[in-house]
Amino acid sequence: MIILNIKANRKKGLALCFMASLIALSACSSGANTPASGSSNNGTSGEQNSGGNESGSKVITVSVVTSNRFLELAKEKYEAANPGVKIELKQSYVPPQQQAGSMTMYAFGYDPVAVEKHVATVNAELMNGNASDLIMVDTLAYAKYADKKLLANLQAYMNKEKGFNEEDYYMNIFDALKYKDGLYAIAPNVVTNQWFGNTDRIKDLKLxxxxxxxxxxxxxxxxxxxxGGDPIMGYTPPEMLLSDRIGENxxxxxxxxxxxxxxDxxxxxxxxxxxxxxxxxxxIQEPQQTAGGVGKAIKMxxxxxxxxxxxxxxxxxxDSLNFGQMVFEKPELFVxxxxxxxxxxxxxxxxxxAMNEKSKNKDGAWDFLQFLLSEEMQTAPDLGGLPVNKKAxxxxxxAMTKAGENPLTPExxxxxxxxxxxxxxxxGIEPKINDIVKEETALFFKGEKSAEDVVKSLQNKVTLYMEE
Known part of the structure; x- marks a missing residue:
């Protein structure tokens, strides 16, 4: 049974959306075809990986910020279904907790230290020509790499000859990720916002x-x-609201x-x-703190x-849609x-x-990437987001409508x-740009600088970064 601890003296910025994310049990460290038994053996034929090991196994390398349960499970299942192929997850940063034998989980985003390390590692490897076959790019300005012809256009692999059937996927996700009519990164899992309305409070608003x-x-x-009276919105700090609003457009x-x-x-x-x-x-108001900060345990x-x-x-x-039933007596789901x-x-x-354009094992890399999109992996509890595979x-x-505890209602x-x-x-805002936006606009929200002065500085800093 899932327990949610709510403490009134939590740090500013820890919004209710964060508490809801704990219900989601995201096991990713960020910030997720045919099953494995029928997976093709492209990783053992065609283009050869420059890497390998002493046993002669073919190696598909995947550069990640930090590993997570979903990728570890995919590695285990793929290797079992493809004898002679090894998946090497190359972590740029190993958190201290993981070094001690446990996994690290962040509600949203990566440890900033991990991001900095990953960017430096990937940049160095790409420049030296020894980058991994697949590269995690959600913390990178991957459009820059695409412009420099360092990433493969995955559109060329998305056909039935390569084992990809568009009817199996929500192609609107892939279309939204395109850059200059090419697809240079694929998302195995997605996250979106949903709002819950309290019918008793909003019934007369006609929304x-x-x-x-x-x-x-x-x-x-x-x-x-x-x-006056009761709060209107669950607290979300201004920088998070701004990030969402920028992301919308x-x-x-x-x-x-x-x-x-x-x-500007x-x-x-x-x-x-x-x-x-x-x-x-x-x-929106900051939550009031109570003496002692005593929390209350809430069961699903x-x-x-x-x-x-x-x-x-x-x-x-x-199944996190059931959160509405937890917070309100009469909830209504809003986009x-x-x-x-x-x-x-x-x-x-x-x-x-993304796939390294200079990889010597593109077929193998594509096959593993497809496996991450397979129904088998997309139904894994550790996916860490919503699936992009329709059947999954x-x-x-x-399955959630038939759950023995807290099933989804038919509606x-x-x-x-x-x-x-x-x-x-x-x-998705590239992390470096998002950091710049947060740092500059915080001065406005704190009342230390005018909006006009903030946008001038923000425009200059983001432009310089994009032109690097």
């Missing part, structure tokens, strides 16, 4: 749970906040094609002021009876608001994997089936 705007959010919830702010940033605009200044107004108008299925109008959830597993009320949502990747998603949802199951197909935009 469409399938299509609403940030303007409606500001207006309707602002009116609710003026009445990433192409507006980051144009890798032209190496241009788009932060009246629209972005308006966005900063809008987010600040959420806090000024008490739509036990009602928390919260009074907020909305709670934001980073959805990493379909996040958007700028124009469009029905397409944004997503981030639990992990992104459908079987997961079906939630139908909504779960609609979540991944509606993802239209990749909202």
């Amino acid at each position: 469409d749970p399938n299509s609403w705007t940030w303007a409606q959010f500001s207006e309707k919830l602002g009116e609710l906040a003026k009445k 990433l192409e507006q702010y980051i144009n890798w094609n032209e190496k241009k940033a788009g932060f 605009t009246p629209e972005f200044i308006a966005l900063l002021n809008e987010i600040k107004a959420y806090f000024d108008n008490k739509i 299925g036990e009602s928390m009876k919260m009074k907020e109008a909305f709670i934001n959830l980073k959805l990493q597993r379909f 996040p608001p958007t700028e124009d009320g469009s029905k397409g949502s944004s997503f981030t990747a639990g992990m992104l994997l 998603a459908e079987s997961q949802i079906d 939630l199951a139908e909504k779960a089936k609609e979540i991944v197909p509606k993802m239209q935009r990749f909202g």
